[in-house]
Amino acid sequence: KINGDRLWASLMELAKIGATEKGGVKRLALTDLDKQGRDLVVGWAREAGLSITIDQIGNVFMRRDGANNALPPVMTGSHIDTQPTGGKFDGNYGVLAGLEVVRTLNDLNIKTEAPIEVAFWTNEEGSRFVPVMMGSGVFCGAFSLETAYAAKDVDGKTVGEELERIGYKGPQVPGDHPIGAYFETHIEQGPVLEDADKVIGVVPAVMGLSWYDCVVAGMEAHAGPTPMGLRKDALQVATKIMQEVVAIANRYPPYGRGTVGMVQVFPNSRNVIPGEVKFSIDLRNVNDELLNTMHEEMLAFIDQTRSESGLKIEIERVSYYPPCPFHPECVDAVRNATAKLGYSTMDVVSGAGHDAIYAARLAPSGMIFVPCKDGISHNEIEDAKAEHLEAGCNVLLHAMLERARV
């Protein structure tokens, strides 16, 4: 069993870097604070006797040799960058749980057959630089190093420059690094475990995700003198689509998700009929066929709304991540470890993207969820219980040992 107190102490220590007044953490990717966080974790890894490799996109791999170093390593990891209003656990837990596994193996003098590696991936959050999950995305070849280097923050600084500046542009070619299996522990970021009062979420898959931008163009006009029948009210048409986004998700339970999170109204004046409304659409489901059906139903509804309203409606897909089922052997390794340890458990499909979906393109992968308070993350009030974090880390230890063999 791992040392829960040591894990908690490390989490609290790392959370001091970029700590906010409200108890959260603001440590955006490739800032000075990110560098401090990286240095702290790398220092801990060296103390634990791990060797460090850094690749050209700044992913860091911390390795504990096995008995047979020709075997590809069993890897765990996550990220230590945070949202602007981030918490102490999102990402950080996955990295420090990996470090705690290594410390425990050291304490118990356990030699694994395959090497063990703990990774942290660059810029998972995508807050400062888009796209999200940048380091793992480059690593698995989802997009190029050049694309990632060129990404700019709001001040025009690029990923390439900032990596160099903080000293984390390494020599290794991303992806030039075998992986035997990959596990990631993470807070759930949703309310399902807490709602069901379970400690461990076995994650069979991550939902697929389609992001869209929609623009409805009408004609702005004065709210008083313009009769109802002569209006081209962009908001009235847009709100019909917003309602339908949720209705579509409700037609494909239990994993259908439909969200409109972002809305801009022009000119946004009290006595002017809106001439244009822009909004985002986020559709998710665990099964690609269902997600595609949701996509088709949304396009059909928009076509129908366009012809009924006579307004111009544009819809563009801006991102797409297919559903990612995890490898049965890794899912079983998590399930077996949980059973052996006697934790209450259920399957929880991940609704959010994680670095594990990119790792899964290269090696058998799996995830372990633990509850977070009220299902809240990406928020300074994000919270999790020490006993749950400890349980998740124990499951990680045993799942990794099953794959790495002693």
Added chain:
Amino acid sequence: KINGDRLWASLMELAKIGATEKGGVKRLALTDLDKQGRDLVVGWAREAGLSITIDQIGNVFMRRDGANNALPPVMTGSHIDTQPTGGKFDGNYGVLAGLEVVRTLNDLNIKTEAPIEVAFWTNEEGSRFVPVMMGSGVFCGAFSLETAYAAKDVDGKTVGEELERIGYKGPQVPGDHPIGAYFETHIEQGPVLEDADKVIGVVPAVMGLSWYDCVVAGMEAHAGPTPMGLRKDALQVATKIMQEVVAIANRYPPYGRGTVGMVQVFPNSRNVIPGEVKFSIDLRNVNDELLNTMHEEMLAFIDQTRSESGLKIEIERVSYYPPCPFHPECVDAVRNATAKLGYSTMDVVSGAGHDAIYAARLAPSGMIFVPCKDGISHNEIEDAKAEHLEAGCNVLLHAMLERARV
């Protein structure tokens, strides 16, 4: 008949002050540009032999003596301040049409029984300083001079300071000024006349207007991991109310109006379920009983939505102007003048508030509408035809002469 070319030339001359690149005018109340506009109009009035009175809120009265100066003047007027993206005609037309009436009377050497006055009222638009229709509002006692003086722009400058700075804080006590009858010519600011291909709108009344702020509070959460059934999506609840605002207006034709013009979503992020949505509601109708029914139906719908959704919904009325029927004698004066001149005509209820609704609290009042292109105003592309402006001014001349007697 008035001189249409001279009227047009004056409109174009005044429109140079604050002219924008797109052909509009930006001349906000009590700015240096407003002072230049005021000085130009006052200069023209002096050339036409009028005497000038300025009151403490900066309303300007330009007077042509009658045969019997003991009679209260027959007044016309409007405003020369504009929206930030304003046009050449909104307000300005009403003031310069009045000036053209006076010039015509001078040309024709006509002496009226009652004096004639042309007024321009301070800050009708309410863009820089709220409330709207400030000068006429203080004049009729709707709110106090102190309230108006204390109004601040975004830079913290007050109406009192700015009036003094531009030299238009006059000595006369607002309202201490008799009015025999009041007429106001204005572009329609709606599409009704153009749609029906009529030149003159006889305005029997101005709609009543209720403004509200509504806030729906749910709980922000991650768009992926949060199941549909566990959400408190503030936008989904808000959009139901937004749809109902229009449905209510449609139940009370032909004058029911319902508009949501302003929407703010928090935190307004693509993959976060909205935790809070603030929006404005604008309800109008010509009949106070109907407007009140609309108000009650909206409150009932909000109560129902609150209990169905379990979300917190706050609604606050922030402004109310009752419907304003104009005086039958003034409406008839406009109707008679239109008939005598042979212009095509229809009744058009004003959907927008005008200084005339405050003048109507003190004296018999009426309005004359002319078409504006595509019904558009509060926009730099606001446009109107010279022949329509001329026709409206001719109707004004004859309506005023009927009341002032020759």
